[in-house]
Amino acid sequence: MNTEQMPDxxxxxxxxxxxxxxxxxxxxxxxxxxxxxxxEIPEILSELxxxxxxxxxxxxSEIGAVNMLLGAGACGIPAMTSSSSCGISLMxxxxxxxxxSHVPGIxxxxxxxxxxxxxxxxxxxxxxxxxxxxxxxxxxxxxLAPSTAQECYDFMFKALDLAFTYRNPVMLLGDAxxxxxxxxxxxxxxxxxxxxxxxxxxxxxxRIEGYGARGKNARPRLxxxxxLAEGALAEHNRLLQRKYADMRKEALFDCxxxxxxxxxxxxxxxxxxxxxxxVRQLRKAGHRIGLFRPVTLYPFPDEALSALARGRRFLVIExxxxxxxxxxxxxxxxxxxxxxxxxxxxxxxxxxxxxEPILQALNG
Amino acid sequence: MLRYQDxxxxxxxxxxxxxxGNLLAQASMEQELEVTFIPVYGVEMRGGTxxxxxxxxxxxxxxxxxxxxxxxxxxxxxSLAKFQPRLRKDGVQxxxxxxxxxxxxxxxxxxVYIPAHDxxxxxxxVKLTNMVALGAWLKATDALPLKAVREALHRVVSAHYAKxxxxxxxxxxxxxxxxxxxxxxxxxx
Amino acid sequence: MTYANNLHPQQGEKMVFDANxxxxxxxxxxxxxxxxxxxxxxxxxxxxxxxxxxxxILVAAVGCSTFTYDYFNVDSVEAPHGRACAVATGVRRAxxxxxxxxxxxxxxxxxxxxxxxxxxxxxxxKITTVFINxxxxxxxxxxxxxxxxxxxxxxxxxHGRNFSNEGGPIxxxxxxxxxxxxxxxxxxxxxxVKHVRKAKKAVRLAFDVQLDGLxxxxxxxxxxxxxxxxxxxxxxxxxxxxxxxxxxxxxxxKDVKET
Numbered sequence: 001m002n003t004e005q006m007p008d009x010x011x012x013x014x015x016x017x018x019x020x021x022x023x024x025x026x027x028x029x030x031x032x033x034x035x036x037x038x039x040e041i042p043e044i045l046s047e048l049x050x051x052x053x054x055x056x057x058x059x060x061s062e063i064g065a066v067n068m069l070l071g072a073g074a075c076g077i078p079a080m081t082s083s084s085s086c087g088i089s090l091m092x093x094x095x096x097x098x099x100x101s102h103v104p105g106i107x108x109x110x111x112x113x114x115x116x117x118x119x120x121x122x123x124x125x126x127x128x129x130x131x132x133x134x135x136x137x138x139x140x141x142x143x144l145a146p147s148t149a150q151e152c153y154d155f156m157f158k159a160l161d162l163a164f165t166y167r168n169p170v171m172l173l174g175d176a177x178x179x180x181x182x183x184x185x186x187x188x189x190x191x192x193x194x195x196x197x198x199x200x201x202x203x204x205x206x207r208i209e210g211y212g213a214r215g216k217n218a219r220p221r222l223x224x225x226x227x228l229a230e231g232a233l234a235e236h237n238r239l240l241q242r243k244y245a246d247m248r249k250e251a252l253f254d255c256x257x258x259x260x261x262x263x264x265x266x267x268x269x270x271x272x273x274x275x276x277x278x279v280r281q282l283r284k285a286g287h288r289i290g291l292f293r294p295v296t297l298y299p300f301p302d303e304a305l306s307a308l309a310r311g312r313r314f315l316v317i318e319x320x321x322x323x324x325x326x327x328x329x330x331x332x333x334x335x336x337x338x339x340x341x342x343x344x345x346x347x348x349x350x351x352x353x354x355x356e357p358i359l360q361a362l363n364g
Numbered sequence: 365m366l367r368y369q370d371x372x373x374x375x376x377x378x379x380x381x382x383x384x385g386n387l388l389a390q391a392s393m394e395q396e397l398e399v400t401f402i403p404v405y406g407v408e409m410r411g412g413t414x415x416x417x418x419x420x421x422x423x424x425x426x427x428x429x430x431x432x433x434x435x436x437x438x439x440x441x442x443s444l445a446k447f448q449p450r451l452r453k454d455g456v457q458x459x460x461x462x463x464x465x466x467x468x469x470x471x472x473x474x475x476v477y478i479p480a481h482d483x484x485x486x487x488x489x490v491k492l493t494n495m496v497a498l499g500a501w502l503k504a505t506d507a508l509p510l511k512a513v514r515e516a517l518h519r520v521v522s523a524h525y526a527k528x529x530x531x532x533x534x535x536x537x538x539x540x541x542x543x544x545x546x547x548x549x550x551x552x553x
Numbered sequence: 554m555t556y557a558n559n560l561h562p563q564q565g566e567k568m569v570f571d572a573n574x575x576x577x578x579x580x581x582x583x584x585x586x587x588x589x590x591x592x593x594x595x596x597x598x599x600x601x602x603x604x605x606x607x608x609x610i611l612v613a614a615v616g617c618s619t620f621t622y623d624y625f626n627v628d629s630v631e632a633p634h635g636r637a638c639a640v641a642t643g644v645r646r647a648x649x650x651x652x653x654x655x656x657x658x659x660x661x662x663x664x665x666x667x668x669x670x671x672x673x674x675x676x677x678x679k680i681t682t683v684f685i686n687x688x689x690x691x692x693x694x695x696x697x698x699x700x701x702x703x704x705x706x707x708x709x710x711x712h713g714r715n716f717s718n719e720g721g722p723i724x725x726x727x728x729x730x731x732x733x734x735x736x737x738x739x740x741x742x743x744x745x746v747k748h749v750r751k752a753k754k755a756v757r758l759a760f761d762v763q764l765d766g767l768x769x770x771x772x773x774x775x776x777x778x779x780x781x782x783x784x785x786x787x788x789x790x791x792x793x794x795x796x797x798x799x800x801x802x803x804x805x806x807k808d809v810k811e812t
Binding site: 070094210 | 622627
Binding site: 009011177180181182183184273274275276277278280348349350351352353 | 386389390393398399400401402403404425426427428429430431432
């Protein structure tokens with residue numbers, strides 16, 4: 001695209017980009033409870049949504065918020081909540097119910113350091129919670145991991161599309177860096193964006209609204225996750241598993257310089273972009289090294305990783321004590337060595353801190 | 365043409381380090397550069413210093429965080445103590461002479477030792493210390509035209525304070541000119 | 554399972570009490586003598602009289618009333634335990650044209666869901682909540698509820714509820730009446746024909762304030778649980794009159810239309 005034709009960029013935080021993306025993508029309802037480092041999301045939406053005839057409710061707790069999300073989602077209305085780690089833990093029951101009842105909705109987790117109250121610094125410690133279900137029962141969230149403010153904006157469109165296509169909770173998993181970073185963002189819907197009206201039409205046969213809205217002979221409709229009759233829950237779970245299998249085609253990733261690489265660094269989110277700087281630096285110094293950044297954490301881009309395994313070693317770098325590394329190992333399935341470097345949650349690191357461990361892996 | 369530049373701006377909370385970080389980021393964006401601005405929160409906030417990191421590049425930016433910056437703007441002594449040892453040996457630092465003793469400054473590092481507070485006082489408002497320092501940084505690094513930053517003031521300063529934009533521009537210029545003559549003086553020495 | 558044929562007049566029979574189209578003809582899972590059936594009937598009659606069933610959304614709770622949605626001919630959504638008022642908030646905000654009600658027991662509403670209940674009420678959510686107080690956890694097997702009477706034996710207060718260890722029974726209607734967002738708050742009982750008639754009026758008024766956009770409508774119904782009280786239904790009704798009503802006084806505690 002010619003730069004002259006491009007709309008002006010705005011300088012906004014990742015949190016602000018989430019809020020703008022949500023409104024531009026067609027969000028109608030927001031429910032949330034304040035927690036650092038994501039407060040700009042509710043703050044901005046409390047202004048924007050009422051201006052766009054939308055709904056903003058500051059809930060009494062994260063438990064209240066996620067259940068309001070369940071209610072609005074059950075009505076087939078684009079809705080979201082946002083929080084950070086501890087608050088997301090409180091939401092898990094509701095998220096599990098949403099998954100069990102096929103209710104669409106968006107949950108943004110600008111995560112913080114844990115366990116417990118932890119800190120408000122960068123951390124990727126909620127990876128397992130996000131991608132392995134998080135709540136009780138066999139359920140999955142679709143998980144997107146933005147690494148820039150622009151992705152925070154763009155992924156709100158993606159999240160809404162996925163939520164309504166699959167009638168499933170979608171989580172945006174960020175951290176204090178992507179939440180607080182200010183970057184230029186182009187506030188235009190990404191290519192391929194479908195209208196909110198179209199997305200809502202995808203759940204017409206499932207949403208609750210009062211049966212009268214569906215015509216004369218309409219029958220009452222029920223959204224639920226309880227199946228007590230013998231065999232009913234098994235059938236319900238089979239259906240969910242088929243849906244999760246369908247989701248696999250949504251796997252997204254970002255690849256750089258992997259073709260001739262002997263070592264591929266695997267990192268996601270904020271660490272993914274920090275690792276990119278380190279990889280470029282080492283590449284300039286003549287090392288044959290590449291970067292693989294999973295963009296969807298569930299579904300995990302395991303086929304793409306597996307395809308790279310032949311003749312390449314992997315180094316997983318993540319800001320936790322080793323979570324995504326397990327998924328990389330499962331994807332590679334022993335075909336090549338998977339090394340791992342942990343950045344402790346709460347630390348602010350630059351690219352230089354990653355150069356040494358990458359060099360060690362190169363030489364190791 | 366600029367390839368890459370980064371800076372850590374640090375001082376007491378209230379000295380306006382976030383404001384000039386934002387201003388620099390806004391001006392960079394308006395110059396069609398890629399830019400990241402990140403305020404660093406943490407325990408150090410309670411230790412008396414606030415800081416932010418700005419990275420500018422003509423290419424998409426990887427890491428928005430920098431351990432060993434190419435440049436710093438330090439407005440108080442705790443910030444000098446924290447960031448001077450981390451500054452790259454070929455880097456440059458803007459040091460607020462009004463609040464930082466000269467003997468603390470590492471003489472092996474390229475430094476603009478500028479009485480930013482006093483210059484701001486001379487202009488009429490000590491709150492302009494940050495703008496004076498940013499002006500000096502612009503000259504010392506040649507990262508962006510002064511004009512671009514002056515223009516960006518209109519987007520960064522809130523409408524409520526719009527009447528203060530001209531005096532902010534004066535402060536930027538004063539810092540820029542100081543660094544200019546400072547550089548000449550140092551060359552002559 | 555439906556018994557539709559049995560419910561309509563056979564040859565020689567005269568209709569004296571018709572089925573209500575808002576309630577379906579399924580046989581309920583409730584125990585003999587349980588008052589949920591009466592409460593269901595009252596709510597369904599009100600929805601029928603108001604002519605709003607086809608735009609009503611029921612938010613079902615967890616407890617004996619989990620399966621309320623099996624009996625009401627309205628769109629329904631299941632809420633996690635205690636969260637019905639939060640889910641109803643989301644439903645109401647997403648569908649402002651709908652009529653929304655929750656139907657919750659004492660454990661769901663006043664123990665695990667107290668925060669969601671009070672805050673939805675305090676926000677003045679335009680919803681109606683029917684609160685069934687039978688002083689005991691029914692579905693899980695007769696454990697203590699927040700409304701259990703002092704001295705009442707339950708499976709988790711085997712020596713009787715003791716104030717020094719468990720606190721006293723929560724009078725929720727009085728608390729609700731103190732909240733600005735509540736437009737109507739009343740407590741009724743289902744132990745006698747007279748009380749049931751009064752309860753019907755209260756349920757109607759609790760929906761009226763929603764339809765009039767005045768705020769949160771709340772009605773508490775003192776109900777019998779013969780199974781977990783280990784009483785026959787007649788004794789259970791007597792227990793409501795002699796032991797519950799003195800602790801949970803009946804009446805309208807707030808009605809913005811009257812003030």
